[in-house]
Amino acid sequence: MPSTPVPASSQLPFDYRRGLVGALLWMVVAQASQAYAFGSLDMSLIWPADGIAMGLVLAYGLRMLGFLGAAVALWHALHGIPMLQSLIGVAALAAAVALVWWLVQRDRRNEAGRNPVATAVRFHALTVLPGAAVLTALGSWQFLLAAGEQPGGILRVAGVMGMSEVFGILLFTRLTEMAAHALDGGWRAGPLLWARWQTFCLAGLVLVMAMAQWGSSVVGAGIGPSVRYVVFLLVAWAAYRGSPLFVHLATAISALTLLAFTPPLPAGHSPYLMVLDQAVLMVCLAALSFFASATMEHRRQMERSLHEAASNDGLTGFLNERGLLKSLQAAGTGPMHLIGMRLHNLEHVVDLIGLGSTREIEQDVSIYLRNQLGRGCLYARPRDGFFVVAVPVAAGDVHARLLQLRTALDGRRYVFSEHSVRIQAAFGLLPLDEGQALGDDVLAALMLLCEVDGDPAQGDRQAQGMEQAPGHLMRMRRAQLSRIEALKDALRLPAGSPEASGLWLACQPIRSAHGDHDGDLGVEVLLRWASGNGSPHLPGEFLPLAERYGLMPQVDRWVITQVFAALVAHGITRRDLGKVAINLSGSSVSDPRLLTHIDQCLATSGLDPAMFCFEVTETAGIVQRSRAVDLLASLRAMGARTSLDDFGTGLATFDYLKSLPLDFVKIDGSFVRDVMSSRVDQRVVLAICDVARTMGLATIAEFVETPAQRALLAAYGVDYVQGFGIAKPLPLPHYLQQLGRRDPRPAVQAAPTLAGRWQAGHGRLVAGVAPGE
Numbered sequence: 001m002p003s004t005p006v007p008a009s010s011q012l013p014f015d016y017r018r019g020l021v022g023a024l025l026w027m028v029v030a031q032a033s034q035a036y037a038f039g040s041l042d043m044s045l046i047w048p049a050d051g052i053a054m055g056l057v058l059a060y061g062l063r064m065l066g067f068l069g070a071a072v073a074l075w076h077a078l079h080g081i082p083m084l085q086s087l088i089g090v091a092a093l094a095a096a097v098a099l100v101w102w103l104v105q106r107d108r109r110n111e112a113g114r115n116p117v118a119t120a121v122r123f124h125a126l127t128v129l130p131g132a133a134v135l136t137a138l139g140s141w142q143f144l145l146a147a148g149e150q151p152g153g154i155l156r157v158a159g160v161m162g163m164s165e166v167f168g169i170l171l172f173t174r175l176t177e178m179a180a181h182a183l184d185g186g187w188r189a190g191p192l193l194w195a196r197w198q199t200f201c202l203a204g205l206v207l208v209m210a211m212a213q214w215g216s217s218v219v220g221a222g223i224g225p226s227v228r229y230v231v232f233l234l235v236a237w238a239a240y241r242g243s244p245l246f247v248h249l250a251t252a253i254s255a256l257t258l259l260a261f262t263p264p265l266p267a268g269h270s271p272y273l274m275v276l277d278q279a280v281l282m283v284c285l286a287a288l289s290f291f292a293s294a295t296m297e298h299r300r301q302m303e304r305s306l307h308e309a310a311s312n313d314g315l316t317g318f319l320n321e322r323g324l325l326k327s328l329q330a331a332g333t334g335p336m337h338l339i340g341m342r343l344h345n346l347e348h349v350v351d352l353i354g355l356g357s358t359r360e361i362e363q364d365v366s367i368y369l370r371n372q373l374g375r376g377c378l379y380a381r382p383r384d385g386f387f388v389v390a391v392p393v394a395a396g397d398v399h400a401r402l403l404q405l406r407t408a409l410d411g412r413r414y415v416f417s418e419h420s421v422r423i424q425a426a427f428g429l430l431p432l433d434e435g436q437a438l439g440d441d442v443l444a445a446l447m448l449l450c451e452v453d454g455d456p457a458q459g460d461r462q463a464q465g466m467e468q469a470p471g472h473l474m475r476m477r478r479a480q481l482s483r484i485e486a487l488k489d490a491l492r493l494p495a496g497s498p499e500a501s502g503l504w505l506a507c508q509p510i511r512s513a514h515g516d517h518d519g520d521l522g523v524e525v526l527l528r529w530a531s532g533n534g535s536p537h538l539p540g541e542f543l544p545l546a547e548r549y550g551l552m553p554q555v556d557r558w559v560i561t562q563v564f565a566a567l568v569a570h571g572i573t574r575r576d577l578g579k580v581a582i583n584l585s586g587s588s589v590s591d592p593r594l595l596t597h598i599d600q601c602l603a604t605s606g607l608d609p610a611m612f613c614f615e616v617t618e619t620a621g622i623v624q625r626s627r628a629v630d631l632l633a634s635l636r637a638m639g640a641r642t643s644l645d646d647f648g649t650g651l652a653t654f655d656y657l658k659s660l661p662l663d664f665v666k667i668d669g670s671f672v673r674d675v676m677s678s679r680v681d682q683r684v685v686l687a688i689c690d691v692a693r694t695m696g697l698a699t700i701a702e703f704v705e706t707p708a709q710r711a712l713l714a715a716y717g718v719d720y721v722q723g724f725g726i727a728k729p730l731p732l733p734h735y736l737q738q739l740g741r742r743d744p745r746p747a748v749q750a751a752p753t754l755a756g757r758w759q760a761g762h763g764r765l766v767a768g769v770a771p772g773e
Helices: 016-036 048-060 063-078 083-108 116-139 151-189 191-220 224-241 244-260 271-311 321-331 346-373 398-409 440-453 470-490 539-548 552-569 593-605 625-638 654-659 679-694 707-716 732-741
Strands: 336-343 378-383 386-392 413-415 420-422 425-432 502-512 522-530 579-585 612-617 641-647 664-667 698-701 756-759 764-767
Touching (some): 016 048, 016 063, 048 116, 116 151, 116 271, 271 321, 321 378, 336 398, 336 440, 346 378, 386 440, 425 440, 502 552, 502 732, 522 552, 539 552, 552 579, 552 593, 579 641, 625 641, 641 654, 654 679, 679 698
Parallel strands (some): 641 664
Antiparallel strands (some): 336 425, 413 420, 502 522, 756 764
């Protein structure tokens, strides 16, 4: 395979040694070109020296031009050329080279993304046309001013010089620039290495030029035509198989060989016809070979791109699944660890912020992985939201690195113009023994580890990343899927009881923080799942699993249906119970079917909407903010209340208080448990109460365990409290039966009159209006 093209668009470093070598090269080539002197004119049929000068300036910059000008003046002096003619030659070369350098540098600013064919065409157009024109227009005068030259010969002089300059620039400018880039490493490595390459190139060039001295005798021997055919085959082979540098070198040597073996002119024919014939032949040969070379290079670039695309991920630059397996097999496997990371809430994130922003998150995750784990690792993104890093055992404690990644990435928050999201990452760690066979089953096992790690029912999440037998992982995964299917089956049945298998409803009273029972708010409905064998499924286990598999909208609709049915069955009204708080997940709030379902339940049951409070729980995040605002605003317009649950953790931020139409904010229990001893928790509770009062919202504190906590929270301004220290959860049917056996109590105040109401969509307080009115 040919080598990668030399990146000639970058300028090489320059010093006096490079300048002296360039000047010497110009003089040697100019002297060798005298072998091609043309007729009675003191001119050479070819003049590669000026093309070489342009290539050197393009490679090393305009500082090279001073050394080249000195070389031209010295060469003229050695050949006895008058001062005026020498100055004209130096000025012509300087003007042409400077113009070409400016044009090429300007064009290369926009070279990125251009294919090799277009690059080659533009380069030769910007060098050959202006360079040959300036050199011909100015340089011809050094020959026209020569003694004995007739003025009528200006066209003849300009024609011959123009052809020789086109030949030199077309064949040698790009060749010289690429050769300088290829040999510059030899310069840095030492003069001996560079001299060896230079000697090789110059020897080949001088050898072909020397053939011109005895070419006629070879032609007379009948060998010339055969050599020409061999030259054509050489150029064709170089254009098809060679690198751009080799193609240009082969084309230049072939063109010189064609001139050396030119058949003699028949008697009576004009020598200028021979010039035109040879010039056209050489130019066409060079143009065709360069175009063919550029076309093949474009093809090779496309093949490399396709090969890279087949093994690399276009989004992150990591390997894809195929590339990872090939790289692991090439590396010999071993011993190493595979770290897997899966974003298991990827679908929710896409629904919330769109695919483009989600891709930005994945790119950020890939950058973080590479920065944290460093070089020496293999990085892959086999599929959307799934990353794999192959870490050699010698790289250090992989378990510590895994813990660091988990801490940094699981729950990592990203803020966009309209939304903020947190990614939920699950991890797996799979050891690979030396010589272990690699296949798709390795990545399947690693993904299985991530799937199991993302299931809270499996206990300590960190332990799931450790060595697990494939059979054990499969059993865990089957158990996970079995729970999902069991949950789907339970959602098809009505609410049961704690003693039976299936879903059932509990409730926990919400009391006034000041101990005034007439000011109690009501109850919060809680979902429970009994297994029937005495080991219930905890909400912290099955609810995250339901969110992960998109079942939460269905779960929330089931809860609403069963709550309405229970209230109707026991004849409970607002006078008996007060508010009934029902939790809604973030994905349900964005579900357009939810409002229709609530409307149908209200119409069927005949219950007062004012007795309900719908709590937005933010475990998975609100998927579409605008739909959530519309839903909560519609619920409040019916007369129901709305609340933000678990405020202060997860995705619940002050931004939600500003944008969502709310009546209550529930302070998360993590700030309440240690409120008696933690000054940080005390400050957080005070801040939330202060913001809530400013926005006209009532506050509810969760996880209140002791009378002392209740008293302190009341002093801080908390309106309502809830927790085991207030009242333990009871099965909802039992609680409703107790209410039904009591005498109807006086009408329960829905809530104290608040200072104002936060108006959704307007961002302002309306004074003196109670929420829900």
